[in-house]
Amino acid sequence: MEAKTLIILLFAIFSTFNLAVGGQAYRGGWKLLKRSIGISAMHMALLPNDRIVTFDRTDIGPTNITLPKGKCKQNMDCYAHSVEFDPSNRNVRPLTILSDTWCSSGALSPDGVLIQTGGTGFGERVVRYFKPCVDCDWTEHPNGLLSPRWYASNQILPDGKIIVVGGRFQFSYEFIPKTSSSDSILYQLPFLKETTYKEWVLNNLYPFLHLSPDGNLFIFANDRAILLDYVKNKVVRNFPVMPGGVARNYPSTGSSALLPLKLSVKRTPDAEVFICGGTSPDSNEKAIQGIFLPATKTCGRLIITAANPKWVMEEMPTGRVMGDMILLPTGDVLIINGAAKGTAGWFNAIEPVLNPVLYQPGTITPTRKFEILAPSTIPRLYHSTAHLLSDGRVLVAGGNPNNFYNFTHVVYPTELSLEAFYPPYLRSGTSRPIITWLNPAVELGYKMKFSLGFQQKMKAQLGNMYITMVAPSFTSHSYSMHQRVLVLAVDSVRQISVGKYAVETNAPATAVLAPPGYYQLFVVHEGVPSRGKWVHIK
Ligand SMILES: *[C@@H]1O[C@H](CO)[C@@H](O)[C@H](O)[C@H]1NC(C)=O
Numbered sequence: 119m120e121a122k123t124l125i126i127l128l129f130a131i132f133s134t135f136n137l138a139v140g141g142q143a144y145r146g147g148w149k150l151l152k153r154s155i156g157i158s159a160m161h162m163a164l165l166p167n168d169r170i171v172t173f174d175r176t177d178i179g180p181t182n183i184t185l186p187k188g189k190c191k192q193n194m195d196c197y198a199h200s201v202e203f204d205p206s207n208r209n210v211r212p213l214t215i216l217s218d219t220w221c222s223s224g225a226l227s228p229d230g231v232l233i234q235t236g237g238t239g240f241g242e243r244v245v246r247y248f249k250p251c252v253d254c255d256w257t258e259h260p261n262g263l264l265s266p267r268w269y270a271s272n273q274i275l276p277d278g279k280i281i282v283v284g285g286r287f288q289f290s291y292e293f294i295p296k297t298s299s300s301d302s303i304l305y306q307l308p309f310l311k312e313t314t315y316k317e318w319v320l321n322n323l324y325p326f327l328h329l330s331p332d333g334n335l336f337i338f339a340n341d342r343a344i345l346l347d348y349v350k351n352k353v354v355r356n357f358p359v360m361p362g363g364v365a366r367n368y369p370s371t372g373s374s375a376l377l378p379l380k381l382s383v384k385r386t387p388d389a390e391v392f393i394c395g396g397t398s399p400d401s402n403e404k405a406i407q408g409i410f411l412p413a414t415k416t417c418g419r420l421i422i423t424a425a426n427p428k429w430v431m432e433e434m435p436t437g438r439v440m441g442d443m444i445l446l447p448t449g450d451v452l453i454i455n456g457a458a459k460g461t462a463g464w465f466n467a468i469e470p471v472l473n474p475v476l477y478q479p480g481t482i483t484p485t486r487k488f489e490i491l492a493p494s495t496i497p498r499l500y501h502s503t504a505h506l507l508s509d510g511r512v513l514v515a516g517g518n519p520n521n522f523y524n525f526t527h528v529v530y531p532t533e534l535s536l537e538a539f540y541p542p543y544l545r546s547g548t549s550r551p552i553i554t555w556l557n558p559a560v561e562l563g564y565k566m567k568f569s570l571g572f573q574q575k576m577k578a579q580l581g582n583m584y585i586t587m588v589a590p591s592f593t594s595h596s597y598s599m600h601q602r603v604l605v606l607a608v609d610s611v612r613q614i615s616v617g618k619y620a621v622e623t624n625a626p627a628t629a630v631l632a633p634p635g636y637y638q639l640f641v642v643h644e645g646v647p648s649r650g651k652w653v654h655i656k
């Protein structure tokens with residue numbers, strides 16, 4: 119072998135090694151898990167048994183999956199509009215939804231039952247329940263809501279109830295499940311009327327809700343935000359208007375996330391809301407005329423617990439409408455799916471943005487930056503979704519900017535596929551911490567001290583590791599409802615033996631910080647999360 123060839127060969131080997139192990143250049147990866155799950159995933163939730171439940175709408179006609187014999191009821195189209203997906207074996211199980219769930223909302227209840235609310239037509243006031251067990255199916259309760267809720271948003275509250283806010287032409291909120299007399303009251307919320315752009319282009323649907331550490335509910339709609347004392351039905355704070363004249367809610371769909379709450383045993387943490395993407399208020403009207411306006415690059419950060427909150431504006435590397443903001447176990451924000459031009463709605467967007475973006479907010483570690491990640495090959499436009507899995511991957515599915523399941527004669531065919539995105543922390547060769555035990559194993563109480571063990575080949579100490587608890591969300595229309603990351607206060611990290619560590623830590627102090635329910639617990643070491651372990655707090 120000539121010396122020159124040898125050098126080239128060595129260089130090639132070295133650079134491959136560098137890409138795989140050195141890590142700097144690894145920008146995440148994609149894997150197609152299923153070419154078709156039979157439906158286009160418009161809504162998605164993760165259950166504590168690590169299965170994904172997803173559903174579309176029931177009035178869309180034939181899907182690509184039928185119900186098993188005996189499940190098809192009279193006056194039904196016999197196609198499944200909901201499926202359960204098991205990431206461990208990629209099995210798809212058709213589920214039965216009878217009333218229309220189109221553009222609805224949901225939440226995982228404190229006892230681990232998926233509760234889904236509203237939709238359209240005969241489904242607009244239905245509350246549906248899905249229990250995570252073998253062969254379980256949806257049960258539906260007509261008239262479970264006081265008002266029709268189409269494009270509403272949900273949030274779990276400290277008492278375990280779910281607040282359902284808004285919906286098309288619904289300037290009100292209510293609580294479910296309806297177990298006490300106050301649950302039969304419909305509370306008015308004029309803010310939802312005041313933030314309406316136009317009667318048919320509302321720009322304030324699917325309002326962004328975040329539970330503040332002071333117990334009030336932060337509500338963002340269009341480009342404005344309030345803090346609501348939902349018990350007294352009183353707006354306790356009006357935040358400054360988000361600058362830029364950009365609309366952020368449906369159909370000018372941006373996304374929103376509560377940045378990680380850094381818990382301490384001594385004080386209540388500050389809370390910061392982060393909203394990215396959206397487009398100019400008239401973008402929907404223009405798209406209908408065939409003019410696709412560019413999506414915004416801007417994001418805004420607002421410390422909602424500050425004495426004088428002010429928006430701090432930032433710019434994403436590229437503009438995006440209908441992007442999903444997914445909180446990763448590290449506390450970083452993944453912005454994924456969506457388009458560079460147009461708005462939500464059928465046929466209303468072009469130029470899919472295939473590259474996700476990672477945002478490090480600088481709240482846990484000092485780095486604050488955006489980074490462009492590896493692209494998918496599948497456009498995920500209107501009606502696409504994403505959800506964090508316990509193994510640290512992000513499931514990505516759906517996308518249907520057409521009014522039926524159209525696979526031909528349309529620019530963006532209906533997407534039935536399901537992919538996994540591997541964030542950069544999953545680069546091969548990385549040593550991941552492994553949680554080996556938890557004490558107590560599952561049930562945590564507020565303020566409780568608890569301990570856990572983990573394995574990691576590399577040195578771990580207080581300064582280079584932390585523990586997060588991630589609340590699973592209900593995701594639809596680019597907004598992950600109830601998504602929440604808590605960074606626990608760690609008392610000590612002790613090395614037990616080679617590569618084995620024990621951690622003393624603290625459960626969240628109150629149900630305001632961590633509403634009751636299931637969370638995925640992660641150890642993050644040098645920016646690399648373990649697989650999550652389900653814990654439950656109440
Ligand atoms: C869905 O079904 C239609 C009609 O049978 C078929 O043409 C299409 O290829 C299927 N699509 C997928 C992704 O399975």
Ligand SMILES: *[C@@H]1O[C@H](CO)[C@@H](O)[C@H](O)[C@H]1NC(C)=O
Nearest residue numbers: 179520522523524526527528
């Ligand atoms: C989409 O599919 C529906 C139902 O099959 C059909 O009626 C409609 O014409 C299709 N639309 C387009 C743009 O192909």
